[in-house]
Amino acid sequence: MAKKRTKSKPTSAKKSFSLRLSKQNKIILGSLLIVLSIALFFSFMSYYFTWQEDQSMLSQFKDRNAQASNLLNKFGAGVSHFFMYKGFGLASFAFPLLLAVTGLYLFLGLDKKGLIGKWIWGLTGIIWVSVALGFFAVEQPLLGGLIGYEMNDFLQDYTGKIGVFLLLIFVLIVILVQLFNFTPEGIASFFRSQKQNIKSDFKKTNPKVSVAGENSIELSTDADVPVVVDTYTHKKDIPPLQTEAGLDVNLPQEEEMDIDLKVEKVTEEKEEKDIKAEKLVQDFGEFDPKLELGNYKFPPLDLLDPHGASGGITINQEELEENKNKIVSTLKNYKIGIAQIKATIGPTVTLYEIVPEAGIRISKIKNLEDDIALSLAALGIRIIAPIPGKGTIGIEVPNKNATIVSMRSVIASNKFQKAEMELPIAFGKTISNETFVVDLAKMPHMLMAGATGQGKSVGLNAVITSLLYKKHPAEVKFILVDPKKVELTLYNKIERHFLAKLPDSEDAIITDNTKVIHTLNSLCIEMDNRYELLKLAMVRNIKEYNVKFKARKLNPNDGHKFLPYIILVIDEFADLIMTAGKEVETPIARLAQLARAIGIHLIIATQRPSVNVITGIIKANFPARIAFRVTSKIDSRTILDAQGADQLIGRGDMLYTQGNDVTRLQCAFVDTPEVAKITEYIGSQRAYPDAHLLPEYVGEDSGTGIDYDIADRDAMFRDAAEVIVTAQQGSASLIQRKLKLGYNRAGRIIDQLEAAGIVGPFEGSKARQVLVPDMYALEQLLQNETK
Ligand SMILES: Nc1ncnc2c1ncn2[C@@H]1O[C@H](COP(=O)(O)OP(=O)(O)OP(=O)(O)O)[C@@H](O)[C@H]1O
Numbered sequence: 001m002a003k004k005r006t007k008s009k010p011t012s013a014k015k016s017f018s019l020r021l022s023k024q025n026k027i028i029l030g031s032l033l034i035v036l037s038i039a040l041f042f043s044f045m046s047y048y049f050t051w052q053e054d055q056s057m058l059s060q061f062k063d064r065n066a067q068a069s070n071l072l073n074k075f076g077a078g079v080s081h082f083f084m085y086k087g088f089g090l091a092s093f094a095f096p097l098l099l100a101v102t103g104l105y106l107f108l109g110l111d112k113k114g115l116i117g118k119w120i121w122g123l124t125g126i127i128w129v130s131v132a133l134g135f136f137a138v139e140q141p142l143l144g145g146l147i148g149y150e151m152n153d154f155l156q157d158y159t160g161k162i163g164v165f166l167l168l169i170f171v172l173i174v175i176l177v178q179l180f181n182f183t184p185e186g187i188a189s190f191f192r193s194q195k196q197n198i199k200s201d202f203k204k205t206n207p208k209v210s211v212a213g214e215n216s217i218e219l220s221t222d223a224d225v226p227v228v229v230d231t232y233t234h235k236k237d238i239p240p241l242q243t244e245a246g247l248d249v250n251l252p253q254e255e256e257m258d259i260d261l262k263v264e265k266v267t268e269e270k271e272e273k274d275i276k277a278e279k280l281v282q283d284f285g286e287f288d289p290k291l292e293l294g295n296y297k298f299p300p301l302d303l304l305d306p307h308g309a310s311g312g313i314t315i316n317q318e319e320l321e322e323n324k325n326k327i328v329s330t331l332k333n334y335k336i337g338i339a340q341i342k343a344t345i346g347p348t349v350t351l352y353e354i355v356p357e358a359g360i361r362i363s364k365i366k367n368l369e370d371d372i373a374l375s376l377a378a379l380g381i382r383i384i385a386p387i388p389g390k391g392t393i394g395i396e397v398p399n400k401n402a403t404i405v406s407m408r409s410v411i412a413s414n415k416f417q418k419a420e421m422e423l424p425i426a427f428g429k430t431i432s433n434e435t436f437v438v439d440l441a442k443m444p445h446m447l448m449a450g451a452t453g454q455g456k457s458v459g460l461n462a463v464i465t466s467l468l469y470k471k472h473p474a475e476v477k478f479i480l481v482d483p484k485k486v487e488l489t490l491y492n493k494i495e496r497h498f499l500a501k502l503p504d505s506e507d508a509i510i511t512d513n514t515k516v517i518h519t520l521n522s523l524c525i526e527m528d529n530r531y532e533l534l535k536l537a538m539v540r541n542i543k544e545y546n547v548k549f550k551a552r553k554l555n556p557n558d559g560h561k562f563l564p565y566i567i568l569v570i571d572e573f574a575d576l577i578m579t580a581g582k583e584v585e586t587p588i589a590r591l592a593q594l595a596r597a598i599g600i601h602l603i604i605a606t607q608r609p610s611v612n613v614i615t616g617i618i619k620a621n622f623p624a625r626i627a628f629r630v631t632s633k634i635d636s637r638t639i640l641d642a643q644g645a646d647q648l649i650g651r652g653d654m655l656y657t658q659g660n661d662v663t664r665l666q667c668a669f670v671d672t673p674e675v676a677k678i679t680e681y682i683g684s685q686r687a688y689p690d691a692h693l694l695p696e697y698v699g700e701d702s703g704t705g706i707d708y709d710i711a712d713r714d715a716m717f718r719d720a721a722e723v724i725v726t727a728q729q730g731s732a733s734l735i736q737r738k739l740k741l742g743y744n745r746a747g748r749i750i751d752q753l754e755a756a757g758i759v760g761p762f763e764g765s766k767a768r769q770v771l772v773p774d775m776y777a778l779e780q781l782l783q784n785e786t787k
Pocket of ligand 1: 451452457458607651667669
């Protein structure tokens with residue numbers, strides 16, 4: 001510092017020579033340029049009249065007695081000779097103009113950004129005019145100047161007269177297009193408006209003439225209906241219509257067709273932040289969350305087994321015919337005539353769509369479900385009467401030989417590959433053999449239930465596999481809860497790629513129930529944190545947030561980071577509810593209600609679809625439901641609010657609903673060895689140093705009743721107390737954010753605040769109550785403590 005100060009004199013001297021002019025200097029320089037430009041202008045003007053007289057005295061410049069006729073005497077004669085004669089001729093007049101503009105800019109202290117452009121275009125124009133005049137007025141050396149003449153000469157030696165002419169035209173076009181935004185449409189609309197003016201002027205002077213043509217109505221101006229033409233708008237004042245009741249109706253007058261609408265381009269005012277972000281994007285490109293694992297390779301398709309279904313569905317004509325006959329004859333027995341019957345063959349069931357004869361009651365057919373099942377000697381017959389939106393009645397009959405829908409076939413399908421969804425899931429195939437792809441982000445949570453052994457675990461694997469095939473490890477993280485301890489263990493291998501866990505836990509896959517509670521509460525904290533981030537970023541959902549973050553509009557120093565989707569998969573939900581009850585239900589309900597916008601999605605599966613497991617709260621918050629085969633109609637109702645799941649045939653046959661419609665699907669089959677291969681493939685690639693860490697959850701029991709010694713308090717205790725009291729919100733995450741602390745430390749401080757009586761006790765996922773109303777009260781409290 002001292003050194004700098006001693007050197008301060010020479011630096012200030014240097015500064016005065018730098019290009020950055022002080023305001024005074026700018027005014028002086030600006031006025032100098034303006035004066036100079038006026039002098040040049042008058043010199044040039046007068047040069048045209050006096051150049052011949054002054055020619056001889058150019059050599060006697062130093063002679064004080066010699067006088068020139070130019071308005072600015074010898075200076076004028078000399079400068080003009082240099083610019084006009086030896087330079088650019090008539091085009092030299094642009095120099096005083098450019099100088100004057102520059103002078104004005106400096107004088108008024110305007111932003112100099114546009115000035116360089118003006119000089120470039122000015123010089124281009126000078127050269128062009130000089131060459132053009134040299135070309136067209138060879139005889140008049142003063143018009144084009146020596147440079148114009150010489151350049152012409154030079155160019156003509158190489159390209160000939162025509163070449164120079166074409167070159168001049170081309171440069172002119174460039175200038176017009178670049179400088180004046182000339183476009184063919186612009187010229188056309190100019191001529192159109194001219195034509196219109198002439199037309200209306202003409203009409204004005206000859207009111208009886210009718211102009212017939214497109215969009216025009218012939219008008220005869222009868223004497224009794226006066227038609228007045230407005231001299232300004234050229235519109236006719238039509239007298240108001242008279243209705244029968246004598247009511248005046250004013251018709252809105254038609255606007256003239258050919259009025260050119262000039263749209264002024266509004267240059268958006270950009271915030272400084274945006275400009276900064278644009279610059280960052282220009283310099284470093286968009287933020288790429290995948291960069292850290294830039295070489296990550298998505299699992300290839302051949303890790304999946306085709307399950308012998310490469311030939312697609314085989315149609316057994318005999319079976320079709322037989323079933324059709326049985327349906328027709330059974331219905332006939334009950335005096336139900338059929339007008340038409342059509343079959344759609346799916347992988348596991350065939351849908352027979354019938355159009356009954358007129359006058360048949362639908363409920364009559366619906367009641368025959370069991371009779372039809374009996375006559376077809378088949379399980380899993382479902383009657384859909386009527387098929388929504390079709391006006392037919394559907395009878396689903398299981399195929400004798402069901403085709404396995406391989407995961408490979410659905411992943412390879414065009415529909416899945418081209419799916420522009422946030423979290424695409426290829427569930428399987430519909431009854432008409434179409435691949436069924438849905439977006440988990442839109443669901444936004446899913447409940448999956450079905451009796452044991454009907455395909456639930458396969459279904460969960462299909463969901464996870466779909467996402468593994470489509471998403472980069474940076475974009476999605478799973479939290480896997482597996483009380484059965486065997487179903488999801490395979491995913492251990494991708495822990496450092498795709499899994500998220502609590503900071504202190506060893507295994508990412510959660511198998512014990514207390515940990516589930518901690519994880520759920522931690523997810524609630526993550527949710528609150530994410531909402532806070534979204535609020536700060538002024539966006540409504542995770543998608544917009546990430547777009548903004550990628551465009552570098554959010555500063556990581558303010559706590560912003562790229563947010564991956566978090567998917568919580570619970571394999572056996574019944575077990576959890578039985579052991580932990582409300583402790584699990586409350587955070588799950590809270591997450592389900594609020595988490596959709598911030599990219600946390602829940603998938604819960606259970607094999608016990610009873611009302612004490614799938615409670616009203618859970619059901620209300622899980623609009624997307626999947627039912628595999630269940631044993632009773634009641635179970636089906638519990639899951640879907642409709643029956644039908646009891647009539648499924650098992651082995652991945654399922655019903656999907658996301659609101660009203662229920663769709664029957666054959667779940668894609670992915671076997672354990674296939675999952676093992678995929679996880680092996682992903683697991684063998686370079687990974688993140690650790691699994692994605694969730695915020696630490698400080699359990700309910702910790703902190704309460706602990707008497708902290710005042711001397712042991714955290715150094716940030718007072719700051720934290722002020723933050724909490726000012727915000728009147730007792731949350732550790734607030735302290736964490738405002739004071740930039742780790743969650744552990746913030747949690748400890750909260751405990752100390754509780755011990756000091758500043759915040760209330762822990763209240764689950766809600767923020768603690770703040771017991772001190774304002775800063776004054778806080779001050780008093782802390783002072784009393786030290787006494
Ligand atoms: N989509 C499917 N396509 C063909 N077969 C299937 C399908 N899904 C399941 N299966 C068959 O059903 C068997 C049981 O499936 P899965 O293990 O998924 O049942 P689960 O409902 O998870 O049973 P649990 O609740 O006892 O774990 C599988 O081993 C497989 O043979």
